[in-house]
Amino acid sequence: MPETLDADTVTALVVDATAAPSMHNAQPWRFRFFRDSRVFHMRSDLERSMPRADPTTRALHLGCGAALFNLRVAAVHAGWEPATRLLPDPQDPQLLAAVRLDAPVTADGDLAALYPAIHRRHTSREPFTEEEIPAGIRDELCGCAILEGARLVFPSAWHVARLLDLVHDAEGRDALDPAATEDMERWTRIGPDARDAPTDGIPDHAFGPRQYDGKAPVRDFAGRRPVAGRQAATFESTPQLALLGTVNDRRADWLQAGQAMERVLLQATLDGLATSLTSHALEYPELRWAVRDPQSTMGFVHMVLRLGYGPPAPGTPRRPVDEVLELATGLSG
Numbered sequence: 546m547p548e549t550l551d552a553d554t555v556t557a558l559v560v561d562a563t564a565a566p567s568m569h570n571a572q573p574w575r576f577r578f579f580r581d582s583r584v585f586h587m588r589s590d591l592e593r594s595m596p597r598a599d600p601t602t603r604a605l606h607l608g609c610g611a612a613l614f615n616l617r618v619a620a621v622h623a624g625w626e627p628a629t630r631l632l633p634d635p636q637d638p639q640l641l642a643a644v645r646l647d648a649p650v651t652a653d654g655d656l657a658a659l660y661p662a663i664h665r666r667h668t669s670r671e672p673f674t675e676e677e678i679p680a681g682i683r684d685e686l687c688g689c690a691i692l693e694g695a696r697l698v699f700p701s702a703w704h705v706a707r708l709l710d711l712v713h714d715a716e717g718r719d720a721l722d723p724a725a726t727e728d729m730e731r732w733t734r735i736g737p738d739a740r741d742a743p744t745d746g747i748p749d750h751a752f753g754p755r756q757y758d759g760k761a762p763v764r765d766f767a768g769r770r771p772v773a774g775r776q777a778a779t780f781e782s783t784p785q786l787a788l789l790g791t792v793n794d795r796r797a798d799w800l801q802a803g804q805a806m807e808r809v810l811l812q813a814t815l816d817g818l819a820t821s822l823t824s825h826a827l828e829y830p831e832l833r834w835a836v837r838d839p840q841s842t843m844g845f846v847h848m849v850l851r852l853g854y855g856p857p858a859p860g861t862p863r864r865p866v867d868e869v870l871e872l873a874t875g876l877s878g
């Protein structure tokens with residue numbers, strides 16, 4: 546094992562990290578690698594935050610937590626043991642995590658098994674079938690969340706119906722808010738904009754079809770804008786949803802929840818499941834509170850996941866690594 550990592554290896558690790566999901570594919574992260582101490586710093590990029598939909602930056606932390614999880618998986622896959630500290634410097638709130646790479650890998654062998662899913666996982670806004678997810682797979686996914694200090698719960702039928710109402714409520718509120726339309730326009734790429742090799746945002750090929758029947762809580766990123774060639778389709782009538790949450794609601798909890806979310810998504814991908822995320826109802830504090838199951842011990846919900854069986858989803862673009870990675874000499878962390 547070499548003493549440190551060459552630039553190609555560091556770049557490859559960051560390519561893997563940045564395959565993570567982020568709200569509207571804004572990719573609100575930056576990485577710095579300190580060669581001599583083999584430490585990655587992951588920082589938030591507040592220029593890519595969403596003050597209207599995400600005024601607390603909770604969603605930003607979730608996306609960065611997912612990128613951090615991918616980095617850990619990729620490091621183990623490459624033979625390095627990651628030692629992670631969340632929010633290591635209280636004086637520097639944009640420094641979200643420090644990851645020191647120790648060699649060789651001694652534990653966490655199960656992380657490497659998730660590696661093949663990093664670039665196969667994509668958000669699917671396609672209809673899923675009505676096929677039920679076996680109980681064994683659900684249990685395994687709940688276990689993934691626990692391993693990262695979070696909880697995943699599959700709500701009962703009445704609670705799913707309530708969630709769908711809350712998402713509907715959020716959609717109605719957005720429709721009346723011009724700032725929501727502005728956000729959507731900033732982060733979506735339609736027609737020529739989508740063909741022009743964008744490096745962030747959601748291109749129209751990832752919108753999925755328009756929903757004319759079914760109950761899947763899938764955000765329509767086209768809004769009222771026409772998209773050439775976009776079809777309409779029937780979605781599943783009994784969506785299989787899961788709530789991901791933590792006991793507390795602090796920044797470290799958000800980063801943990803983001804790591805748990807990605808662990809669940811990667812495992813689900815390996816299990817042959819299609820996945821999508823719905824944060825809509827969580828963007829309004831009064832709706833977010835109602836999303837929670839009052840009988841559950843989950844204190845705060847961070848994400849609603851939709852899981853099931855469906856066609857493979859297309860990928861979305863990522864920014865070139867040289868825009869998000871800085872190689873530094875010297876020691877840190």
Ligand SMILES: Cc1cc2nc3c(=O)[nH]c(=O)nc-3n(C[C@H](O)[C@H](O)[C@H](O)COP(=O)(O)O)c2cc1C
Pocket residue numbers: 564565566567568569570604605607608666667668669670746747763764821822823824825859860861
């Ligand atoms: C915090 C957060 C919130 C998200 N909210 C939604 C959502 O409400 N609806 C949706 O379709 N996708 C949502 N996504 C998924 C992103 O749009 C998706 O990750 C991004 O476009 C990149 O695409 P990919 O997941 O296929 O790599 C969310 C992702 C994150 C991390």
